[in-house]
Amino acid sequence: MARAINSEIKAGRGSPHGGIFLDxxxxxTPEYIRKRLPSMYHQFKELADVDIxxxxxxxxxxxxxxxxxxxxDPDSAAARGSIEGLFAAGEVSGGMHGSNRLGGNSLSxxxxxGRRRAGVGAAEYATKIGERPKVAQSDVDEAVTxxxxxxxxxxxxxxxxxxxxxxxxxxxxVGLIRTADELExxxxxxxxLAARVHNAAATGGRAYNPSWHLxxxxxxxxxxxxxxxxAALMRQESRGGHTRDDFPKMDPVxxxxxxxxxxxxxxxxxxxxxxxxxxxxxxxxxxxxxLHKYMTDEELTRHRDGGSLSDTTAASEGGAVNGVRRETARxxxxxxxx
Amino acid sequence: xxxxxxLRVWRGDDEGGELKDFTVEVNEGEVVLDVIHRLQATQAxxxxxxxxxxxxxxxxxxxxxxxxPRLMCMTRMNTFTEQETVTVTPLRTFPVVRDLVTDVSFNYxxxxxxxxxxxPAELKPGEYRMAQVDVERSQEFRKCIECFLCQxxxxxxxxxxxxxxxxxxxxxxxxxxELDMHPLDAAENRKEFAQESQGLGxxxxxxxxxxxxxxxxxxxxxxxxxxxxRVVDRKxxxxxxxxxxxxxxxxx
Ligand SMILES: Cc1cc2nc3c(=O)[nH]c(=O)nc-3n(C[C@H](O)[C@H](O)[C@H](O)COP(=O)(O)OP(=O)(O)OC[C@H]3O[C@@H](n4cnc5c(N)ncnc54)[C@H](O)[C@@H]3O)c2cc1C
Ligand code: SF4
Ligand code: SF4
Ligand code: FES
Numbered sequence: 001m002a003r004a005i006n007s008e009i010k011a012g013r014g015s016p017h018g019g020i021f022l023d024x025x026x027x028x029t030p031e032y033i034r035k036r037l038p039s040m041y042h043q044f045k046e047l048a049d050v051d052i053x054x055x056x057x058x059x060x061x062x063x064x065x066x067x068x069x070x071x072x073d074p075d076s077a078a079a080r081g082s083i084e085g086l087f088a089a090g091e092v093s094g095g096m097h098g099s100n101r102l103g104g105n106s107l108s109x110x111x112x113x114g115r116r117r118a119g120v121g122a123a124e125y126a127t128k129i130g131e132r133p134k135v136a137q138s139d140v141d142e143a144v145t146x147x148x149x150x151x152x153x154x155x156x157x158x159x160x161x162x163x164x165x166x167x168x169x170x171x172x173x174v175g176l177i178r179t180a181d182e183l184e185x186x187x188x189x190x191x192x193l194a195a196r197v198h199n200a201a202a203t204g205g206r207a208y209n210p211s212w213h214l215x216x217x218x219x220x221x222x223x224x225x226x227x228x229x230x231a232a233l234m235r236q237e238s239r240g241g242h243t244r245d246d247f248p249k250m251d252p253v254x255x256x257x258x259x260x261x262x263x264x265x266x267x268x269x270x271x272x273x274x275x276x277x278x279x280x281x282x283x284x285x286x287x288x289x290x291l292h293k294y295m296t297d298e299e300l301t302r303h304r305d306g307g308s309l310s311d312t313t314a315a316s317e318g319g320a321v322n323g324v325r326r327e328t329a330r331x332x333x334x335x336x337x338x
Numbered sequence: 339x340x341x342x343x344x345l346r347v348w349r350g351d352d353e354g355g356e357l358k359d360f361t362v363e364v365n366e367g368e369v370v371l372d373v374i375h376r377l378q379a380t381q382a383x384x385x386x387x388x389x390x391x392x393x394x395x396x397x398x399x400x401x402x403x404x405x406x407p408r409l410m411c412m413t414r415m416n417t418f419t420e421q422e423t424v425t426v427t428p429l430r431t432f433p434v435v436r437d438l439v440t441d442v443s444f445n446y447x448x449x450x451x452x453x454x455x456x457x458p459a460e461l462k463p464g465e466y467r468m469a470q471v472d473v474e475r476s477q478e479f480r481k482c483i484e485c486f487l488c489q490x491x492x493x494x495x496x497x498x499x500x501x502x503x504x505x506x507x508x509x510x511x512x513x514x515x516e517l518d519m520h521p522l523d524a525a526e527n528r529k530e531f532a533q534e535s536q537g538l539g540x541x542x543x544x545x546x547x548x549x550x551x552x553x554x555x556x557x558x559x560x561x562x563x564x565x566x567x568r569v570v571d572r573k574x575x576x577x578x579x580x581x582x583x584x585x586x587x588x589x590x
Contacts, residue, residue: 043393046412048367160379204384207351208436211383 002061003243006176009060019060025053061176065101067241068228069094071260077117078125081262085125085133089118095258099240150215156201159214166193166221174229179245183233190226191267197222226268227261234259234270252296340365343373343415344423349385351436357425364415370426371399371410374438386437394552397485401438402427407487407550429490430497445486448506452513453531456524472521478560479516481553482509488547488557494540505537508547508557514538515561518568529569538565 005020015021024033030053034041037052044050044057070088071080077093079086090110097105150156173186197219202212237251238244257272280302283291288305300306343364346357362377371389378385390396392411399410404418404425418424432440457463488508495501511532518528525531532538543566545558555561 039393039395046394047369047414158379158383160383164379202383208386208439209384210378210386 002176005059005061015058017058017060019058021056022059023056025055030054065097065106065241066091066224067094067097067099067101068231071095071258072117075117076121076125077113078121085122085129087118087122087125089113093118099242147216150200150202150212153199153201156199156215157196159200159202159211159218162193162197162200162218163214163221166190166197166218166225169193170225170228174225174232177243177245178232180233183229186229187226187233190222190229194222223263223268227270230268230270231259231261234272250293252294252299255294256296256299341420343418343420345373345377346423346425347374347377347382347385347438348427349382349437350434352434355434355437357427359423368415369411370401370403370408370413370415370424373415373424374410374426386435386439388439395483397483400429400485400487400490402429402490407491409485409487409552412552429486431490431492431495432486442486444502445484445489445507445509448510448536449513451506451535452510453525455517455520458522458524461522466522468521472519476516476519478555479512481555482512483553484509485552487550487552491546491550492541493544493546494537501537501540505540506532507537508541508562510536511538511541511565512555512557512561515565518565529565532565533569538562538569541566 008014008020009018013020024037028036033053040057041052044052048057050057069091070086070093072078072088072093072095073080074095077087077089079088090113091106093113096109096113150159169186169189173182173189200215200218202209202215204211206212232242232244235242235254236244236247237254238248239250239254256275258275260271260273262269262271277299283302284304286303288300288303291300291303340363342361345360345362347360349355349358360377360381362373362381364373369392371387371392374385374387378387387399387410389399389411391398394409394412397409401408401410403410403413405427407429410426415424426438428434428438429440429442432442432444435441458466486509490496492505492507494505495507514528514532514536517523517525529538541562543558543563548555548557548559551557
């Protein structure tokens with residue numbers, strides 16, 4: 001949907017404010033709309049004077065969810081990497097929803113992994129370690145100095161202006177539709193921004209001071225932006241929320257890898273990491289025709305109907321679209337939304 | 339399309355403060371929160387303001403705009419004339435943290451005092467069943483976004499800190515009413531508790547809370563008045579209660 005909107009706008013058929021028109025008024029009764037879409041009705045009415053039961057609304061795609069995040073151990077939710085005792089669940093963790101989270105699945109993710117994994121995992125870890133780890137005073141001093149640094153930069157930059165620039169850069173160059181050219185440009189601009197972000201200044205005192213908080217947060221925003229841009233550049237395919245104009249097809253070979261971002265002196269490094277093989281018993285839950293789109297022929301030899309390599313190729317070339325596959329697609333469509 | 343708006347914003351902390359004048363650019367379609375953000379980004383970087391969703395859903399951006407308790411993100415700039423000075427001040431009923439941010443702990447303390455939903459003894463989780471009509475009856479109260487504009491407006495506690503210990507406020511009254519209507523809540527005395535421990539009796543149904551509720555919840559008509567009536571119903575002789583009801587109807 002987002003891609004279709006984007007191409008309509010690009011083709012010059014956009015609405016006055018650079019979006020498109022969505023019309024529910026001609027498809028559903030006013031009662032239905034008010035009952036099923038109360039927030040949407042209320043917000044359009046209050047904020048734009050638009051009655052969506054009577055006229056079309058102007059809409060456009062926006063950033064909704066971050067699929068990437070902290071790499072965690074799937075069973076304990078403990079963060080992989082060098083920080084011991086760090087647990088992550090929810091939107092901040094990565095990998096749970098693959099390349100595109102389905103509507104409503106964030107809530108279930110939070111409930112299940114928040115408790116069973118991160119909550120219980122962290123509690124178990126804390127009980128097991130026995131003695132409470134001691135923080136070195138020198139580390140505390142260093143953290144304090146770093147935190148207070150924005151107050152000492154008299155000629156530093158306005159963090160709000162920097163954030164706006166960062167946002168624009170990411171929106172323009174690492175947005176919905178990506179190309180190698182633009183991603184490379186984005187990475188270059190991020191490097192330029194990095195130097196300036198390290199000179200972000202805060203004014204005023206330490207109590208509830210948004211300019212100070214932002215000056216500190218900018219470093220993390222920059223880091224996440226760099227991860228997203230570099231991983232998007234490396235992934236030469238289109239999948240879920242990631243669309244490469246120069247590689248428009250989904251590639252089963254790319255499904256087999258995750259991209260892991262690591263930080264060293266020279267910035268963010270992205271490395272490929274194989275994802276664990278799907279157990280055969282799970283593979284067998286699907287009809288083989290449903291899987292051709294996603295998996296390599298070699299992987300499908302493990303499927304109950306897989307047979308030899310040449311068989312599966314033949315099946316996929318036959319392009320059989322069976323009922324099950326249509327049903328899945330229909331269900332997926334229904335479940336989309338927020 | 340854009341113009342320069344005159345803005346007057348309260349700046350200060352718990353020790354005091356003052357209204358400061360600013361001129362800030364306004365563009366088509368913007369709300370007060372947009373303009374406050376532009377002020378922060380361009381002229382007053384340390385201006386404290388609490389917000390989150392910018393969609394009227396989180397209840398964070400409550401303030402008083404030209405003296406009216408409002409969500410800043412749901413107050414359109416085109417409801418003011420271009421010449422008008424728009425004055426933004428923090429909620430008056432709660433202590434100021436800084437600038438437009440207040441400490442709303444009062445409301446959370448009152449929420450803690452509210453006895454929680456009491457599960458029916460004979461049912462296990464997963465066995466709860468409710469008729470749609472019962473779900474819908476209390477649905478209105480579940481729309482509450484905890485903006486606390488109603489709590490801020492209510493004259494029982496506005497400028498009357500001395501009443502705070504005894505008065506839980508309209509937000510808690512709708513919660514009490516919701517649980518009172520809940521067919522599975524095993525607690526029988528919601529109304530009595532509201533009357534005796536939450537200060538329901540101090541409310542004299544002025545409806546100011548209803549007027550400011552951004553979710554349009556009929557706090558007074560659908561929660562407070564029915565509870566008051568039913569408390570009376572239980573407390574006194576049914577005939578007296580009937581009489582008072584007829585009298586009220588006639589007078590209304
Ligand atoms: C408009 C919109 C609608 C959505 N609708 C749905 C839906 O209908 N169904 C669904 O399943 N999902 C939906 N989602 C997704 C879902 O809401 C989020 O993925 C989910 O709320 C994330 O929860 P979380 O607890 O992981 O993170 P968050 O809710 O983002 O919580 C992170 C918390 O960390 C705090 N924090 C950040 N930095 C610091 C710091 N330095 N120190 C201390 N605290 C910090 C933040 O203030 C925040 O409270 C929607 C998302 C959006 C944007
Ligand atoms: S109706 Fe009652 S609770 Fe509401 S503002 Fe008036 S006195 Fe307060
Ligand atoms: S009842 Fe209305 S005004 Fe009061 S806290 Fe809830 S949403 Fe806000
Ligand atoms: S910012 Fe969430 S209600 Fe205004």
